[in-house]
Amino acid sequence: MLPEQYFHSENDVEKRELLPGVHARLMWGEKIMMGIIDIDPDTEVPLHAHPHEQCGRVLEGAALFYVGDDERLLVAGDHYVIPGDVPHRVVATGNGCTALDIWSPIREEYISEDVAFFR
Numbered sequence: 092m093l094p095e096q097y098f099h100s101e102n103d104v105e106k107r108e109l110l111p112g113v114h115a116r117l118m119w120g121e122k123i124m125m126g127i128i129d130i131d132p133d134t135e136v137p138l139h140a141h142p143h144e145q146c147g148r149v150l151e152g153a154a155l156f157y158v159g160d161d162e163r164l165l166v167a168g169d170h171y172v173i174p175g176d177v178p179h180r181v182v183a184t185g186n187g188c189t190a191l192d193i194w195s196p197i198r199e200e201y202i203s204e205d206v207a208f209f210r
């Protein structure tokens with residue numbers, strides 16, 4: 092499922108709810124996917140793992156990242172790399188968090204008609 096256009100403005104990209112309090116604006120190609128992820132204040136992305144490599148940057152706000160046995164508070168300007176199949180979770184602080192996430196390969200479950208984050 093390749094994109095139908097090469098360029099996008101912020102208003103072109105549909106905002107999808109991945110979980111309650113977690114919204115994503117997604118763009119993808121054949122082998123890579125990018126998402127702007129908005130996490131509401133005090134919202135948790137529960138512990139999970141996936142085969143996709145993931146890296147990103149906190150754009151606004153802050154969140155506690157738990158990756159494998161490590162944990163760190165990341166703030167705007169901080170980056171992260173999460174290898175495939177490593178358990179991780181994220182808890183946004185009281186101000187919420189906006190992050191740029193990049194995955195390879197693409198997260199097919201994010202672009203299906205029925206977003207199935209934890210199914």
